Amino acid sequence: MIQFLPTLPAIVGSFLCTTPVAAQSVVPATAQPVALLPAPQSLTSAEGGFTLTAISGIAIPAGDDGARNAADRLAELLPRTGGPNLSIKPHGTIRFERVPGIAAEGYRLTTSSSGATIRASDDAGLLYGAVTLWQLARPGTGGTFIPAVTIADGPRFRWRGLMLDSARHFQSPEFVKRLLDAMAANKLNTFHWHLVDDQGWRIEIRKYPRLTGVSAWRLPATAPGAPPLPRTGGFYTQEQIREIVAYAGKRGITVVPEIEMPGHALSAIRAYPRLGMGVPLPRGVESDWGVFPWLYNTDEPTFTFLQDVLDEVMALFPSRYIHVGGDEAVKDQWKASPKIQAQMKSLGIGSEDKLQSWFIQRIGRYLAAHDRRLIGWDEILDGGITPDATVMSWRGIDGAVAAAKAGHDAVLSPAPILYLNHRQGVTAAEGTGRGELITLAQVYAFDPAPASIPAEQQRHILGVQGNLWTEHARTEEAAAAAIFPRGAAIAELGWSKAPSDFSDFIRRLAPQMARLSKLGVEPGAAVFRPVTTLSPDGAKAKVILSGQAGLPLRYTIDGTAPGGASPLYSAPLTLTMPTRLRVASILDGAAQPGAIDLNVTAATVRRRDDTELKLCTTGIALRLADDAPAKGPRAAFLTDIGNPCWIYQAAPMDGVRSITIDVGQMPFNFQIGHDVDKIRFRTPATPAGEVEIRDGCEGPKLAVLPLAPAARRPGVTRLTASLKPMSGAHDLCITYTARGVNPLWAIGAVQLVTAP
CATH class of the missing domain: 2.60.120.260 (Galactose-binding domain-like)
Structure with a gap:
């Protein structure tokens, strides 16, 4: 598993002698620009480089398991994007070296005509150096060419995360592994796994088999009179979870599990009604979306249940942090319960929010006694929390500001800007999700160090995280397209000292999207997909084109695929009808994903x-x-x-x-x-x-x-x-x-x- 970085000032201090990539990079006019994502802290390009072939080899220090892991990951990645199969050799062209004095997760990479050297002080740094070297590789004459560069790099924040909701819709273990591969390719280091919610319980708890026997499954809702849909669901066995956690660890990723409480508890109550407030569950309610009123009760047997669950969770996940949710706990059932009200009076608790605080603090003390730290959504601030609790701020950044000012660590994960269940494009090709548009450019423009958090409290901001809630991401393909490429923008927000301009990000994103596709995660193409607005213009059609990326749009009307030499769109088109119109965003002379092909007719303009x-x-x-x-x-x-x-x-x-x-x-x-x-x-x-x-x-x-x-x-x-x-x-x-x-x-x- 990775180790978290020191505080932000220490990270920044370790790079005081470097210059941001945009200022220092010197690229020969004849060379292809280096396209790394996230952008490194410092990069200098030089003439030349070297060519990797199957005989090149990788050299690692004897007995260094971390270097061996980094070498294995590099050897695994290169063939997946067209590179050679490399083996460990005493005098390999690629060399990993362990050196002191480099900040956690940081590395130094030097490439020249004689090969590549990756230096780091910790395992994560060696791994990230390998990822960067993989990104540098491109097809060349007689093998894979690696351009000559000197890079000094390390992350801005210690927490660079993505959250996957597996409770609303279940994803296969194979998909989770592919997602972890994609995260590692972007130097994301925290996988927040939302395993429990009203609609499903996805983690095997051996002491309570009904949690998965009953609540891992449901019949999807259908309209009145519609044919019933087959049962859906699934769960992860403890063996599968151990395998996924180990898989993540080899890629520098910590898996943080989430077990929701005291709200979002319907799946547990469905399996074991004694855990709830005695309010009956309507048939099929587990297939609804939204905020449910069913809460855990506060009886001692319920805390015994939660502690038993957490015991098995902690045995599976070595993460220092255990997420307990704490959000959207509607208190109506607590307010209506004479038993709860009597308990509040005996404890001297004056409100239901204070009762939730008491509930969460009790769980926090249990985790602390097992050397773990509680993290929860920003509602855990309501009524007060234990001193060592960490806040994940989702209701804007206010929760993070309040947490930092109170001396608590916080992770910025604000809705809607970092909520990946929002649509990212305006066309029908973008699939389902929240209706409000959150584009890649909006995510990239997010400031993870706002001025509203005083400089002396910035050290409490651990980092940033994007969240995918899957109510409306029914398939794994939909989940992948919702997460990326916005997840790549979040990765750069968390890694790079200061984001460069969006156009430069797009230049570096295009090859990264191609790499992710090779890893089995197909990013959404909304940022590159042209948008057409059609209207009649007398007997002809008026066509207005636009796009998110700010790239040139080129089109054809002769049926051929558009490319770098096709007509450039600069003003609305007037076309006879019918006409076959094909349009693509063009970068470096090549058409990008999301090109459109449509027939403009008297019908389509209306x-x-x-x-x-x-x-x-x-x-x-x-x-x-x-x-x-x-x-x-x-x-x-x-x-x-x-x-x-x-x-x-x-x-x-x-x-x-x-x-x-x-x-x-x-x-x-x-x-x-x-x-x-x-x-x-x-x-x-x-x-x-x-x-x-x-x-x-x-x-x-x-x-x-x-x-x-x-x-x-x-x-x-x-x-x-x-x-x-x-x-x-x-x-x-x-x-x-x-x-x-x-x-x-x-x-x-x-x-x-x-x-x-």
Whole structure:
């Protein structure tokens, strides 16, 4: 396992004699620029380099297990990205050396025509030097070329983390290992594993087998009348967990487990009802999303249960930190319990928040007695915490500020900016998640050392962490695409002294995304994917292109794939119809992932999918997957579940005679407390309800499309209605009537149909 760094001032002091990479790098005009991620603290490029072949070899100090591990990791990585298979040799071209005086996790790397030397004082530094050397490798004549560089490097923060929620949706052990590989490739060193939540219990606890026998499984929610979906779930055996922890350790990664308490406890209560407050669990509630009201009770047998669980957890995870959650504990059941209220009075506790503090402090003392440290979400500050507790700040940075000022260590993990369950692109290709957009550029611009934390308290900021909550990341592919490339930006925030400009980050990100793909983790392509806005322009089509990366957009209309020599987009295009339009972001003359290929026709310029429609409100905006089919791709819908209402802005109504709307129904499986009572619909005229289209949300009704043909049908149904002739552009407001929230209807696409 890695060792954490000293305090931030000590880290910074160890690099006072270095210069940031952007200022010191000297790259010959004829050389390909070095593209490392995260950016090293100091880098100087020189002419030349050397070529690796299968006979090059790696030399390590005799008996140095840490150097051997670093050499093994390098030997494993190189072939996966086209390099040679290397073996350990006494006089290898690549040399690992153990030297004193380099800060924890830091390293020195020198490459020249004679080979490469990696020096470090600890195991992690040797490993990170190997990762950097791997990133330097590129195909060359007769082998793999390593350019000549001198690098002095080390991290800015000691905690550079990602959190994976395996409770809402289970991921295979193989995926977890691939994710760990991707983390190591970005010098991320902390894997926060969210193993327990209302929807699932994923860790085998041998003393309590019902936790996984019952609560590792559930039937996914479906809309009324829809075919049932098969049981889903899974759990990690203790043997699998030990294997994953060891796998992570060899890659310099500490695994921090999370066992939620006192809220998010439904899975434990479902298995052992005696742990709860005696409030019955509705059938199927474990398949809901949101904030649940079921809490652990505060009886002695419940603490015995939690301590037994933590005993087995601590035996599996050598991490110094054990995460206990502590967030979103709705206290209604405690408030309604005469027994709890009597206990509070006997303990002299004046509020339910103080009772939670008492609960968490008791667990903290138990962990401390076993030489572990408690870490929890920033709600653990409410009511006071033990002096050695660490705070993970998710409600903005305020929790970290409060923790630092009170003398507590803190990890910055603020929502929404470092919450990777938010959409990262605006097109339908980006999948499901929270509706609010959090782009790669926004993540990269996050300041992990804000001025609101006084300089003398900055030492309490351990680092940064991105979190993936998986309510809406149903598949491993969706999880990977949500985490990366934003996880690479978080890695640079945590490692580099000061981020460089975003355009330089993009230049270095492109080859890193290709490396991650070779490691079996396919990053999302939103940052490179062009965005098209189509509209009719008389008999032709007007096309506006944009993109997140700020790269040149090049296009073709002859069917060929766009490249560095294709026409450059500089102003809106006017195209005859039909035309096949292909567009790509271009970097160093090459097309990047996410290139688009679409047919521009009289129909497509009058079509808007769910992501192109404007939500009337964004109170609880989500992009949700349909509940059918059981296997294979599913439709997705962007909606505000608190106010399902969409606007087709500036709809071109000249010549339009009818409208078709693709609709889907989903279960309303959301725990949103009393807010559900605020959701209002117009009264339906028919049992199944109707889609209504208005000219502006307060304007006259233009069309009514009965939902009866779509009711109780899985998948997407297309509804059609005639429209009276209109001219000009109009904002079409689309809502539906209903007698309740379940099912939840959503719009997949709207098509305006012109007269033949």
